[in-house]
Amino acid sequence: MTLVHGSGARETFDLIMKTIVSKVPERLRKVNGGMGIDVLDDGAVIPIGDKYLVITMDSYTVKPIFFPGGSIGTLAISGTINDLVVMGARPIAIMDSITVEEGFELNVLEKIVNDMIDLLKKYDIPLIGGDFKVMPRGNLDKIIITTTGIGLAQNPIVDTRIRIGDKIIVTDPIASHGAVIIASQLGLLDNIKNIKSDAKPLIDALLPVIEKYGEHIHAARDPTRGGIASILNEWAINNDVTIVIDRSKIPIEPEVRAFLEALGIDFLSVASEGVAILAVDPQYSDDIVNELRSRGCKAEIIGEVVKPQSELLKGKVIAITEIGGRTIVASRGLNLPRIC
Template identity: 50%
Template sequence: MTDRILLAHGNGGKETQEILNRLIFSKLPDYLKKTKSGVGIDYPDDGAVLSDVKGKIVVATDSHTVNPYFFPGGSIGTLAATGTINDIVMMGAEPIAMLDSIVVSEGFPLDDLDKILTDMINILKENNIPLVGGDFKVMPRDSMPGIVINTVGIGITENPILDRVQENDVIIVTGPIGVHGALIASLQYGIEASLKSDVNQLTKLLKLFHEFPTDIHGARDPTRGGIAATLNEWAQLSDKMIIIEEKKIPIPEEVKSVTQITGLDPLVLANEGVAVLSVANKASKEIVRELENLGFEPKTIGKVVEPIDPKNKRLVIVRTEVGGAKILEMPTGDIVPRIC
């Protein structure tokens, strides 16, 4: 038995059947191979069938690549499942199925792939989400050393959260900011740090979304580009200004040490288990309380305003601790760390 991935594992024939059985299908109980009354990886075909679907369908896709692919707190497998679950949840939808598409290079260590896929499948098991279909390809060694995992999530909701933030909304983050990005930066730069990834599924938020069906105007999972990207996108889409208070942003000391050494801005660093919410002012205290009950560490960090000068529309402003103000730009330039 080889201990590395061979080109033959991607032939769409015997070896592909064997490796998928060994690394994926055998790890899943039958009820997680399809949706109820649907058809999934229990019966291979061109696609999966989701039956008895009622409500609005939400679909999200994400291609995951990360270097290194194992890190304190998880792996690219944990990230791939979690990232897509969170994308579905942040639309206000309950995840009902996932598909995965794995592209791996010839020579990739089989044990590593086994661990990565076990991590992915464990997240699906914990969240009771069936894996209904997928793809598996092997690329020649000279064309791609490494692994790309694409995941597709399907969710159902009666009431999607469409991120239309409104004047006087309060901006809430559900936990510490910048942890995953700072961890990967520390690993890529060889900086000693005691960080562990915040990678975590945000499914508990569905209870909150259900309890406050009209008060949550924006919900986003600020991964690549961090909260800087999320807030700028919201300001652009809504034609409003967003003002945040630097001193209220919960940035852990370990993140600060990494960003001080590297010069990175914690607000552009990826988070993998934190949500940013834009909620109606009148309900914000109750929402914070419910978030605490659900086990989050919510902080109110700012608000949405209609600027007096229309030139300031679509801007995100950070009020600094010393009393000044600066523009928080949409992230630009190279991605550092390389979390693509």
């Protein structure tokens, strides 16, 4: 059996569980009762004193390297920050390992590094080390950036606390990043010329809200690969619930929606890089939406967590369609290469 690019989130999840996680003995899956590899969340949590060290790791490749709204550098730093923020952690440092192909232009590398450092400066986050390698020509397509994010949390958000009745909130219009990348790859940027990638750190908009509402936020993620469809399915499966969302409530730029619909791509599966999805206590959902809006977000409540009506619906995500129908939302990786 060989490995295939662009497999669905479910297949990749199963592969990682079977090939890697299941081989790691129980005692070596986490440190000091924290959160480790068995959780498959964005990061790991290590209790240190009365706080929690949160460490995330992610590899970034994207084609094209530069796109409307940013570059692979913007993506790497935003993504790393956001992986920490959605776990409730304040970033304290980032490390990066950059691997480029022989023949990579130095001035292109400089532009990418500048994009990274501009964001680090803006949010005052130290870059404390890393690695840099040049691979022989033909061994790598251009560039891969792998980052490690290091953060501290008082109350890390673990995505297994979801309860029946929770409201699902999306912080901003989704799928703009994915749409821009798809359009770039297909030579169709003219079709969405007012749209830019949403890639940005969620520190200003989301972190203060997470710190304020703490335990009332039961789950938080940034819907990158696989879009919100992938995250919602993961939440439904891991918490044995049904999640119902209303497609007409989901914030999305009309131009992005029209572009993706014309291609037959469901926007629920398309990546965002500066948006978060939350599951929150219904008592606080309006307050949280208002707080997010006061910070410049276009947040919306898009659905809720319900008791599964049958065994079949346990672990499933249901979408109410624009004409009132109900469909099951599958979790699938988008079959287009290298989107985030």
